[in-house]
Amino acid sequence: MMTVTRPLTGAVVLSCALSGIAAGAPARAADVGRSATHRVLDVQARRAGLTTAAGGYPGWAKTTAPAISVRRSAAPPRLVAGAQRGIDVSRYQGNVDWAAWAATGVTWAYTKATEGTYLRNTYFASQYSGAYKQGLIRGAYHFANPATSSATAQAEYFVANGGGWTADGKTLPGMLDVENNPYGATCYGLSKTAMVAWISAFAAxxxxxxxxxxxxxxxxxWWALCTGNSTAFRLSNPLWIAAWTKTLNALPGGWPTFTYWQYTDTPIDQDYFNGSYTRLQVLARNHA
Known part of the structure; x- marks a missing residue:
């Protein structure tokens, strides 16, 4: 076990516990600590502008000017007035000081629940309930590994291990984290058509x-490289765009807007919900 403490009024403790890895899971460099995760990406990833691999949680990659072009929007995507600040966490953050984060103005949070059908976040229960007890609207996410099992099996595993939903006004819909493969070929060995089919099956x-x-x-x-910039989800599934930049220039997949934006990983993954607190509550109750 390796533990790294990062100061933010005592808010964040990164704990890289290995005990939660199930037998048969892919070898995870990411599980020995965030500082040890940087490695050479495969050629396909580098050509796509993906530069940093950490794996297994949102924000694995910082993107530079991509070789795979994404058409710019007619007008750059923008945050609305009153956009709500949030964070996303995984077992790397260990015991999160939710009261400290709530005091900074954070109103919502997502916690990693599962990966593939082989890994459950050992801190999920405490993180998920901890956010709830501080009055944050919370949600759960699943890290997709299309190379290891079917989309149906992974969706079922996610829901069975924390990814469900209840109409309590405090639970956001689950999130599918689909991005570069930290264990091998960038697109998990799938064609663009097969990748779109996999994501569609999970969503269904x-x-x-x-x-x-x-x-x-x-x-x-990644979306351009591995799905052919598919527009299949633009009107049905809310987009959470990962772009560690000050502004957004374009969105993938024909999405007309973004619902969430992860804009930094310092000192923890931080995000915006692109709407007011009232709209966040609506998304938790039904659909924004």
Whole structure:
């Protein structure tokens, strides 16, 4: 076990516990600590402008000017007035000081629940309930590994291990984190058509189980490279765009807007919900 403490009024403790890895899971460099995760990416990833691999949680990659072009929007995507600040966490953050984060103005949070069908976040229960107890609107996310099992199996695993939804006004729909493969080929060995089919199958099964449309988290270069910039989800699934920049120039997949934006990983993954607190409550109750 390796633990790294980062100061923010005592708010964040990064704990990289290895005990939660199930037998048979892919070898995870990311599980020995965030500082040890940087490695050489495959050629496909580098050509797409993906530069930093950490793996297994949102924000694995910082993107530079991508070789895979994404058409710029007619007008740059913008945050609305009153956009709500949030954070996303995984077992790397260990025991989060939710009261400290709530005091900074954070109103919502997502916690990693599962990955593939082989890994559950050992801190999920405490993180998920901890956010709730501080009055934050919370949600759960799943890190997709299309190379290891079917989309249906992974959706079912996610829902069975924390990714469900209840109409309590405090639970956001689940999120599918689909991005570069930290264990091998960037696109998990799937063609663009097969990748779109995999994501579609996950979204369909998740909705069958929960009645909600799963949020899709991705970054523009990966989406262009591995789905052919598919527009299949633009009107059904809320977009969570990962772009560690001060402004957004374009969105992938024909999405007319973004629902969430992860804009930094310092000192923890920080995000915006692109709406007011009232709209966040609406998304938790039904659909924004």
């Amino acid at each position: 099964r998740y909705k069958q189980l929960t009645s909600r449309d799963v949020v899709i988290y991705t970054n523009s270069p």
